[in-house]
Amino acid sequence: MKRHTAILLLLAALLVGCTGDTDDIGIVARVNGAPIHLSQLEFQHDQFQEDSVGAYVPSVEKLRREYGEILSDLIVQELVVQELARRDLSVTDEELRKAEDAVRADYPEGAFDQVLVEEYIDLKSWRTQLRYYLAQKKFFQQVLRPQIKIDYKEAEKYYRDHISDFYLPESMRILVVRGPSRELVVKAVDKYLKDHDQMSLATAFGEVETREVVVREGRLSAPWRTALTGLKPGQASDVLTDRFGFEALVLLERSEAKVLPPAQAYPLVEEALLEKKMESAFEEWLSATLAKADIQVSEHLLESASKPGEGDSGGSDAVTEEPEEPADQTMDQVPPPDVSRDDMRQDDGEGQDPADEAIPMDQVGTDSGI
Structure with a gap:
């Protein structure tokens, strides 16, 4: 998922340190009372860093930033899960089972479990992230998509304004x-x-x-x-x-060489406009949801971020520090291991894939304890 500065700033305004209750050991944050565990944070971080294991020893500041970015993702994902629950659209155990079976089907018998062992992937954590992935997919398809309409005049204007994007050599x-x-x-x-x-x-x-x-x-x-x-x-x-x-x-x-005519270009135009509108609709929903959400983060995490020489004094700054990203990067749903989305391509009827040319179409952690 793309990390947006405005979203993280809203999170910072809502963050409140949790107390040190024994029941909260191992919990790094709560979202409207629902816990986010340190194990989830560590699992996600391990997945993102698997390609660079052993390459170097990251600085404390870099680890803090990476954990902060991952935590913000998990908070947003939990908000999505809660929204689906309010709408009686929660991901069911059957849907989860079918999704897992689909992943396992891509491996020879027994190979999937062997990969989990070899890659030190905890199956329970993997299933948790798979459920999050399915929740986001369902949220976009069944909650946001029905709200979006694309007018033909809007499509025509986009086609005219981006005519060079539809040139096929x-x-x-x-x-x-x-x-x-x-x-x-x-x-x-x-x-x-x-x-x-x-x-x-x-x-x-x-x-x-x-x-x-x-x-x-x-x-x-x-x-x-x-x-x-x-x-x-x-x-x-x-x-x-x-x-x-x-x-x-x-x-x-x-x-x-030719320019795709409007009829053939329309699916690509619709995809580009839909992506922009979906992102806008998601940010609007998230801003409104954050405004009334009760989000708490471990006071130990906040305190560790305010030590002299390790960043700015405000505890929440450690949560909101964000690496610079290109302005035109689009939102991306975090897929579970070995789950990928189908490429959206439109064939022009002549064996050429116009999508190649047509449309050049965000995480705090320490040791357990709260």
Whole structure:
């Protein structure tokens, strides 16, 4: 999720130190009474830092900033969960089970649990974050999305104002035929040009591999550019040699440079406008929710941030310190491990993916104790 300065400042105005009750040991914050545990904070931090483990020893100030940013994320996620509960839209155990099963299905039997062990990932913490992820997805789809309308005039204006974003350069659709010898590649290409059956090549020539690619002409490698020069659709290049073997290129289709017409560009326009409006709607909801929320953070966390030489005097400043981020970065929902969102792409009907060119379309912690 993108971290917004305004949101973190609102959080700072609401933060109140928790007392040191024994029952609060291991809790770093409460959101309207609901606890956020230190284990959740540590789990998220470990996931974000897994690629740099052992690379360096982070400073206390850097750790404080990272934990503060993660905690702010967890607070927002808990507010989303509570909003869904008020609307009787909470993520059910069945929905959680199905989502977990979908992740496990991407692994061979038993491999998912093995990965958890090898990566020191606590399954309970992973499921907690998966539930948060599902809650945010449901919140955006079932709460925010129905509120948003896109007027056709608005879409037309966006298209006109961003017409250059819908320019598609010249591209080629190519069949690449590879094999261990020049003679085998030549025979495979001849057979394809005769019957135009790509699938039969693997049967007829077991060592031959084929793949179909779409390449923009400006991104062709020098050897491919030379080999394709002068070819017409349906013709094949000479056999090329490289250190990996032999290959030939069959030009299937050449698409001229063009600008996507409004009808084909509309899905991309709608996606861009929807993303902006969803972000605006979320920030509006979050600002109103924070204004009446009871958010408490461990007094030990606040005190540790006010030690001389470790930052500004205000305890909440440690919570709100925020690294500078590009202004045009969009909100991103934090996915659980091994869960990814499908790319939103729109095919222009000619094998080219216009989304590539069309629309160039936030965390405090110490040891336990409160």
